[in-house]
Amino acid sequence: RYGLAEKEDQVGVVTGLAWTSVGGELLSIEALRLPGKGRMKTTGKLGDVMKESIDAASSFVRSISPELGVKPPKFEAVDIHVHVPEGATPKDGPSAGVAMVTSIVSVLTGIPVRKDVAMTGEVTLRGNVLPIGGLKEKLLAALRGGIKTVLIPEENAKDLAEIPDNVKEGLRIVPVAHVREVLREALVRMPDPVEWDEAAEEAAAAARRLERDNTPTATAH
Amino acid sequence: RYGLAEKEDQVGVVTGLAWTSVGGELLSIEALRLPGKGRMKTTGKLGDVMKESIDAASSFVRSISPELGVKPPKFEAVDIHVHVPEGATPKDGPSAGVAMVTSIVSVLTGIPVRKDVAMTGEVTLRGNVLPIGGLKEKLLAALRGGIKTVLIPEENAKDLAEIPDNVKEGLRIVPVAHVREVLREALVRMPDPVEWDEAAEEAAAAARRLERDNTPTATAH
Amino acid sequence: RYGLAEKEDQVGVVTGLAWTSVGGELLSIEALRLPGKGRMKTTGKLGDVMKESIDAASSFVRSISPELGVKPPKFEAVDIHVHVPEGATPKDGPSAGVAMVTSIVSVLTGIPVRKDVAMTGEVTLRGNVLPIGGLKEKLLAALRGGIKTVLIPEENAKDLAEIPDNVKEGLRIVPVAHVREVLREALVRMPDPVEWDEAAEEAAAAARRLERDNTPTATAH
Amino acid sequence: RYGLAEKEDQVGVVTGLAWTSVGGELLSIEALRLPGKGRMKTTGKLGDVMKESIDAASSFVRSISPELGVKPPKFEAVDIHVHVPEGATPKDGPSAGVAMVTSIVSVLTGIPVRKDVAMTGEVTLRGNVLPIGGLKEKLLAALRGGIKTVLIPEENAKDLAEIPDNVKEGLRIVPVAHVREVLREALVRMPDPVEWDEAAEEAAAAARRLERDNTPTATAH
Amino acid sequence: RYGLAEKEDQVGVVTGLAWTSVGGELLSIEALRLPGKGRMKTTGKLGDVMKESIDAASSFVRSISPELGVKPPKFEAVDIHVHVPEGATPKDGPSAGVAMVTSIVSVLTGIPVRKDVAMTGEVTLRGNVLPIGGLKEKLLAALRGGIKTVLIPEENAKDLAEIPDNVKEGLRIVPVAHVREVLREALVRMPDPVEWDEAAEEAAAAARRLERDNTPTATAH
Amino acid sequence: RYGLAEKEDQVGVVTGLAWTSVGGELLSIEALRLPGKGRMKTTGKLGDVMKESIDAASSFVRSISPELGVKPPKFEAVDIHVHVPEGATPKDGPSAGVAMVTSIVSVLTGIPVRKDVAMTGEVTLRGNVLPIGGLKEKLLAALRGGIKTVLIPEENAKDLAEIPDNVKEGLRIVPVAHVREVLREALVRMPDPVEWDEAAEEAAAAARRLERDNTPTATAH
Ligand SMILES: [Ca+2]
Ligand SMILES: [Ca+2]
Ligand SMILES: [Ca+2]
Ligand SMILES: [Ca+2]
Ligand SMILES: [Ca+2]
Ligand SMILES: [Ca+2]
Ligand SMILES: [Ca+2]
Ligand SMILES: [Ca+2]
Ligand SMILES: [Ca+2]
Ligand SMILES: [Ca+2]
Ligand SMILES: [Ca+2]
Ligand SMILES: [Ca+2]
Known part of the structure; x- marks a missing residue:
């Protein structure tokens, strides 16, 4: 079954495209x-650039977490493990960035990822999607694997002119400029935002600490 | 005795198959x-891919621990040491993944592993079993070593056509698609699940912390 | 859009110039x-010299933080992640130092960076700007990319004689000797300083600790 | 005196055999x-395999510690340093495993090791003894060095046929299958076991923690 | 301005001499x-020997800190960052040791360093100054750079015979045997010592701890 | 002055002999x-074997610390820095072991080391002194450097036959088998032992902890 689309929508499982x-x-x-304690573990013979793309994906997700319905302190209470099978095959490069963001958002929110969506694109710390190489080969692999929708970087849309017609007809190809568009296509539903006022939360925490320090621990007479 | 099936069912001792x-x-x-404190130690001249397969096995087991009768906080109170003798022989590759999962489950639950079962297969973070190489050589080694049952990845079942008849007659060969099937074959009994409602446990812990912080440590008059 | 000036003023996003x-x-x-906890993370295939320039930028910013309206304890409560896309391209050298300082100041103060300013220059721990190489190529790239203002080290001003007239006419080129001049040009507004008397703060903290230790936790009669 | 049997029975000093x-x-x-705090330090220009054999020896000893009269929490209160002189000579391999177990047990229990016993054998995490190479050379070294008793792996007993008669007559050669047999031969006396019910200890510790948390720190009226 | 003497006396900025x-x-x-927390950070493409010379300088300064008016606990409350621009140029060797000591003492005491003094010399853990190489080239660079006073190791004084007269006339050359002489020449004023009785401080701290442990936290009737 | 005997007896400064x-x-x-906190820092371009000899020296000293008048908890309250000038010269080998032990004992006890004593010898974890190479060259260096007494390993005494008479007449050469003999020769006086009953200290500490946990923090009525 490896090399084919997933059989069902799953939490945390995303289909990327390698070249x-x-x-x-x-x-x-x-x-x-x-x-856990806010740690990130990565396995699957990943090169340094792919590991850095996971770090960047993780920081981006933390930076928008209230928008995803996740309060920031949650990150200090969980560990996230990202694994890319097959474990003996070396993998590298930044182009799985959008897939990394999507899988992290999925496990944090508990919202499954659509099984028939594949994606490729580097992400920046602001969630912008940068162009990738090997578009044609990636689209062919998606078609072969039974994928229905492929998300590609907007800056690669100009390369679609060189893609054979049968590929473009067999797939719904969606150019995306920001990860928010990726999430709307890939998650089975969008999370509800929570309110989080960073300054107010910090002030409240500081006030609680101060009160505890100043209260005599017992006043008896 | 090395290279032969174990003499008795033991907790934490599993027979894998190398090629x-x-x-x-x-x-x-x-x-x-x-x-201990939730640490994992590995020894036996293991390569990076085999060490990563132990990491993935460990995370998978933690993710299903209530199903195994193990409450998640237990993991923070134990260290696990995985060793693969003979210590001078380099070992690598992902195909011992199912054996790693089985040995970790066995030490956590205290349930022994059947001595006459051997197994091979890579595992994913969801416990799916991926195909391996060297099936014929591994089955021959199992036969020579006195093994009765061999668990192989379902995706390798198609390769059984090329295996000599005497091997297939001397062994019970069981194709498996998920680690749950591996555990049912390999453990002498299945563990009883415990209930664990993560959200409720977190809320209770938070409530206890809050009460402790807010209670004046003595109210005397 | 990569290789062009940013489309809007953003917090934490700065345009440097590479050669x-x-x-x-x-x-x-x-x-x-x-x-966070005062950690600095860097990604983007950065060489050791560029990583050190981020360390130096960070220490410089901490050393002048009251002048930027940021109280020093703030640094122990945040993590900063600096990323330089594209993730697969190796980058190195000290000349992005002024851009590193500017992006760190921007995220700490929440003040956006002007989208049409680019900059190059090594920084010292005191914020002095040291000269760089490749001035001509960097200015050409700024012009091509739609940049309006380029900040260059004062010690490179003498090299402007060799720059083609059309480049000097198409760009506002500002020689700078210290990072304070960089911030005045690059931030959309300057932060308001806060008062911070290090010795007084330390004494107050020590006094609070002492009082807590010496107060009998209950005085009862 | 180096290269000769020890002059007296000492705590923590064991004679191994190298090839x-x-x-x-x-x-x-x-x-x-x-x-200390449960740390293990190793010195003496040891290769990775020998260091791993010390790790395995240490975990095995911890796993049977009540049988050795040592309560498990003891391990968190001590550091153990294993050194193999001469410091300039590189050493490697797993065959000193039984000697490592013996020296660790000796320092933990305070029971001296017999000065005229030498030993060789790899150990598994269960304390089983695996075969080694160079038996003849090791036995000759033992004879030359004034050793009286040599402990060898049971699986090497078949190799004794090739050992010269004068060597077999000059030494008492004891094949061993498990480390327990090694300890009985090598320690001047066996330790007395202590009772240790892991589950009961954990429950008691948890109860103490709970009581402390729930007791109002003062009940005053 | 790089390669010239500083324009004003500054805290923490010292002129060394490289060869x-x-x-x-x-x-x-x-x-x-x-x-901070007592950490030392170093940047500027420094080799291992130069980093070790900073470590040695730091330990020496800590060992004499009361003499410098700095109470030892101060070291646990600050981080020190030593940077050597230009960041792209590799630097190594122990001969900047006296300059490292001087810059660390200057930032700890807040006393500026004279801008027209340069210095070279390895330091030991006791503050003794060891000889260096390249004396002639270093003195020439000092003269070119507008330096007035150069501190050299006493053991290099014999090499002054080979230095051209114009160099010796253009510079005040001061041979030094110990870092105390360096500080007297380089700092704009010497710090006032503080009293620090290590044994008494330790005993007082222990007494405070004991009292806190033994005092019933409330005795009420 | 480097390469000559020290000018006065100093705490922590020991003369070794290199070859x-x-x-x-x-x-x-x-x-x-x-x-500090029980850390050991080493500088001076030391090879791994010399660093390990410092580790072994440190563990040996800790193991006999009551005999040296130093209570074991003292080690958790200090850091020790061992430096071997000249910082640019690589040094390695185990033969400075006795000198390392002596300098550590000197700084812990505050007892100076005799300036006219030099020493060479590897040490074991029990303080036994093992033989070294280059005896003749080391003795010649000692004579040249103005040393009066040289401590050599007892196992090297047989090599004295090959040493020229003028060397043996110019030096007092003392063969030593254990570090205790080294300390008696090298320190200006021997430390007074303290009593330290490890089991009693542990029991007392445990009792104090228990009492604190069980005492209601306030009983008021
Ligand atoms: Ca494949
Ligand atoms: Ca991809
Ligand atoms: Ca084998
Ligand atoms: Ca296998
Ligand atoms: Ca580009
Ligand atoms: Ca730049
Ligand atoms: Ca030898
Ligand atoms: Ca051995
Ligand atoms: Ca230069
Ligand atoms: Ca210098
Ligand atoms: Ca020399
Ligand atoms: Ca030596």
Whole structure:
């Protein structure tokens, strides 16, 4: 089943697209959320650039977490493990960035990812989507793998002219400029935002600390 | 005795199957649970891919721990040591993943592993079993070593056509698609699940912390 | 859009100027502030010298933080992530120092950076700006990218004689000797200083600790 | 005196047997117990495999500690330092495993090791003894060094046929299958076990914590 | 301005002297003191020997801190960052040791360093000054850079015979045997010592701890 | 003055003896004690074997600390820095072990080391002194450097036959088998032991903890 679209919508499982010397390939990206202390673990023979793209994805998600319905302190109470099977195949590059963001958002919110969506694109710390290479090979792999919708960077839309017609007819290809568009296409539903006023929360925490320090621990007479 | 099936059912001791340039080999995988702080130690001249497969196995087991009768906070109170003798022989690759999961589950639950079962297969973070190489050599090693049952990845079932009849007659070969099937075959009994409502547990812990902070430590008059 | 000036003034996003064997290039530098513990994370395939220039920028900013309206304890409550896309391109050198300082000041103060300003220059721990190489190529890249104002080290002003007239006419070029001049040009407004008397703050904190230790936790009769 | 049997029974000092390109050699292994925090330090130009054999020895000893009269929390209150002189000579391999177990048990229990016993054998996490190479050279070194008793892995007993008669007559050679047999031969006396019911201890500790949290710190009226 | 003497007396900024294959050079060494936890950060492409010379300088300064008017606990409340621009130029060697000591003392005491003094010399943990190489090239660089006074190791005084007369006439050259002489020449004024009786301080701290532990937290009737 | 005996008896400064391809050399070893947390820092371009010899020296000293008048908890309250000038010269090997022990004992006890004593010898974790190489070159360096007494390993005494008579007449050469003999020769006086009953201290500490936990923090009526 490896190299094919997932069989059901799952939390934390996202289909990326890789480009190797022998063509394109579906890349299954898995994230798990565990009770923890804010640590990020990555496995799957990942190169340094792919690991950095996971770091950037993670910081971006933390920076918009109230918009995703996740209060920032939640991040200090969980560990996230991102794994990219097959474990013996080296993987690298920044183009799985949008898939990393999507899998992290999915495990944090508990919202499943659509099984028939694949995606490719580098992300910046602001969630902007940067262009990638190997578009043709990646689209062919998506078609072969039974994918219905492929999200590509807007800056790669101009490269669609060179893609064979049968590929463009067999897939719904959606150019995206920001990760928010990715999430709207890939998650089965969008999360509800929570209110979070950083300055107010900090002030409240400081006030609680101060009160505790100043209260005599017992006043008896 | 090395290279033969274990003599008795033991907690934490699992028989994997390795594939080297000179043929297949039984691989004894041992895990110990010690009082600790949630650390994982690995020894036995393991390569990076095998170490990552232990990390993935560990995260998967943590993610399903209530189903195994283990409450998540237990993980913060134990260290687990996984060792693969013989210590001077380099070992690598992801195909011992199912054996790693089984040995970790066995030490956490205290349930012994059947001595006459061997297994091979990569695992994903969701517990899915991915195909492996060297099936023929691994099955020959299992037969030579006195193994009765061999668990192989479902996606390798198609390769059984090329396996000599005497091997297939001497072994019970069980294709598996998920680690849950592995545990049912390998453990002498299945653990009883515990209830664990993560959200409720977190809320209760937060409430206890709050009460402690707000209670004046003595109210005397 | 990569290689062009930003479309709007943003917090934490600064345009630097890189010099490679094939010419100059705009370099987008992004910083994010996250709730945290005073950690600095850097991504984007950065070489050791560029990482050190971020360390130096960070220490300089901390050393003048009251002047920027930021109380020093704030630094222990946030993490800062600096990322330089594109993630697969190696980057190195000290000349993005002034851009690093500017992006860190922007995320700490929440004041946006002017989108049509680019800058280049090494910084010292005192905020002095040291000269850089590749001035001509960097200015050409700024012009191509739609930049209006370029901040260059004062010690490079003598090199302007060799720059083509059309470049000097198309850009406002501002030589700077200290990072304070950079901030005045690059931020949309200057922050208001806060008072911070280090010795007094330390004494007050010590007094609070002492009182807590010496107060009998209950005085009862 | 180096290369000869020890002059008296000592706590933590064990004689192993090494095999080099120029023959066998006595290997003096020293362990010290210090007040500490559960750390293990190793010195003596040890290779990775020998360091891992010390890790495995340490975990095995912790796993059977009540049987050795040592309560598990003791391990968190001590550091153990294992040193193998001569410090300039590189050493590696797993065959000193039984000697490592013996020296760790000796320093933990304070029971001296017999000065005229030497030993060789890899150990597993369950304390099983695995076969080693260089048996003949090691036995010759033991004889030369004034050793009386040599403990060898049971699986090496078949190799005794090739050992010269004068060696077999000059030494008492004891094949061992498990570390428990090693300890009975090597320690001057066996430790008395302590009772330790892990589940009960954990429950008691949890109860103490709960009571402390729930007791109002003062009940006054 | 790089390569010239500083324009004003500054806290933490010291002029060292480097010797490269193409001659001598002024080396600007900058230290900053930040609120912190006793950490030392170093940047500027420094080799291991130069980093170790900063470590040694730091330990020496801590060991004499009462003599400098700095109470030892102060060190646990500050971080020190030492940077040597230009960030892209590799630097190494122990001969900046006296400059490192001087910049650390200057930031700890807040006393500026004279702008027209340069210095070279390795330091030991006791503050003794050891000889250096490249004396002639270093003195020439000092003269070119507008330096007035150069501090050199006493053991290099014998090498002054080979220095051209115009150099010796243009500079005040002061041989020094110990860092105390360096500080007297380089700081604009000497710090006032504080009293610090280590044993008494330790005993007082222990007494405070004991009293707190033994006092019933409330005795009420 | 480098390469000559020290000018006065100092705390923590010990003269070792090195052997290089161009002959023997005096090696000045310096230790400092700083308020701290039990950390050991080493500088001076030391190889791994020399660093390990410092680790072994440190553990040995801790293991006999009551005999030296130092209570074990003292080690958790100090950092020790061992430096071997000249910082640019690589140094390695285990033969400075006895000098390392001596300098650590000197800084812990505050007892100076005799300035006219030099020493060479590897040490084990039990303080036994193992033989070294280059005896002749080391003795010649000691004579040249104005040393009066040289401590050598007892196992090297047999090599004295090959040493020229003028060397043996110019030096008092003392063979030593254990570090206790080294300390008696090298320190200006021996420390007074303190009593330290490890089991009793542990029990008392546990009792204090228990009492604190069980005492209601206030009983008021
Ligand atoms: Ca594949
Ligand atoms: Ca991809
Ligand atoms: Ca084998
Ligand atoms: Ca396997
Ligand atoms: Ca580009
Ligand atoms: Ca730049
Ligand atoms: Ca030897
Ligand atoms: Ca051995
Ligand atoms: Ca220069
Ligand atoms: Ca210098
Ligand atoms: Ca020398
Ligand atoms: Ca020596």
